[in-house]
Amino acid sequence: MNINPVVFFDMAISLFVVSIALAAMAISYTRVLKKLISHQEKYDDLLDKINEKELDLLEEARRKSTAIVEEATLKAQRIITEGDTLNINTKNLLEKSLNALIREQTAIFEKTSQNFLESYKNELSIVQNRTIEIARNVSKDIEEDTISEVKDFDNILAKETIQGQKIVGEKIEEEFSHAKKQVEEYRTEMLEKVNKNIYELLEKISKTAIGKSLAMSDHQALILDALEKAKKDGIKN
C-alpha cells in the first residue's frame, strides 16, 4: 500500500506543530507550579507568624483579666466590710428611733381610746334611753292597734258568719233540690225499666203458656180463623 507524499508531508507538519505546542505547555506548567510552591511557602510563613501573634495576644489578655479580677475582688471585700459596719450602726439607730416612736404612739393611742370609750359610753347611754322610750311608745301603739284590729275582726267575723250561714243554707237548699230531682229522675227511670221488663216478661210468659197449652183442635180452629182473617184482609186478589 502506497501513501500519497502530499498527505505524508501534511501529517509530518501536523505532528511537528503538535510537538511544539506540547513542549510550550510543559514549560508553562513548570513555571506555574514553581510560582504555586513559592506562594504556598509564603502562606505557611505568614500563618505561623499569625499564630505566634495570636498566642501572645491571648496570653496578654489572660494576664490582664486576672489582674482585673483580683483587683475587683479586693474592692468588693472592702465594700462589704464597710457595708456591714454601716448596717450595724443604722440598725441600732433605727431601733432606738422606733422604740421612741412606739412609746409615743402608744401613749397617744391610749389617750384616744380612753376618749373614744367615754364618748361611746355616753352615746350608748343616750341610745338606750331613746330605745326604751321608743319601745314604750311602740308597745302602747301595738296594744292600741291590736285592740282596734280585734274589734274589727270581731265585727267582720260576725258579718262573715251570718253571710256564711246564709250561703251555706242556700247551698244546702240547692243541693237538696238537685238531689231530690236526681232521685225523682232515677225513680222514674227505674220504674220505666221495671215496667218494660215486667211487660216483656209477661208477654214472653203469655206466649209460652199459650203456645204450649194449645191442643191440636185448638190449632186447627186457630188456623181456620187465621185463614178467614187473611181472606178478609185481602189475601185473594
Place this chain on the structure above:
Amino acid sequence: MNDKNSIHNETQAYTRTVQEAENFSSCIDIILSNIFELKNKNIDQILSQLPDSSAHTIKKILTDNKVDSADHTAIENVLLKAKEEIKNLKIAKITLAIDPSEDTISLISDWINKNLGDGIILDLSKDESILGGVIISIDGVYKDQSLKKNLEELFIKRKSEILSSFLHK
C-alpha cells in the same frame, strides 16, 4: 172437555201439597218411561209397583177417560195432560206452628179450594215461634195471621191496661 175436567179434578183431589204433586209427577214419569216396553203386557203390572194412592188415582183418571189399557198412545196423552195440570197449579206458602196432620192438611186444602179457588197446592213449613194460626203467601200477597203477631198487637194496644191490672194485683 169432560175428559179434561176429570183429569183436573182427580189431579186436584190427589195433590194437595207440593210434596204430593212431586210424588204424583214422579209416578207419571215412571209410567211414561215404561209404557212402550209393555207391548203385550197389561198396565196394571206397572201400577202395581207404584204407591197405592197414586196407582188408584192414575187408574181412575184412565177409567174416567175411557182409555184402553192396551192403547199406550192414549195412556201417554192422558198422563201428559195430568202432568201439565200439575205444572199449572198455583202454590200457596203456608207457615204453621205445628207439624200438620193429614186432617189438618185436608182442612187447609179444602178451605183454600173453597175460598180461594181450585188449582192451588200447599207448600207447608213449620215455625213454632208463631205459636198458632198461619202465615200465608200467595200470588205475591203476604199475610201474617199468626197467634204471635196477634198477641203482640194485643199487648201493644192494651199495654197500660195489662200493666196496671198486673201491678195492682
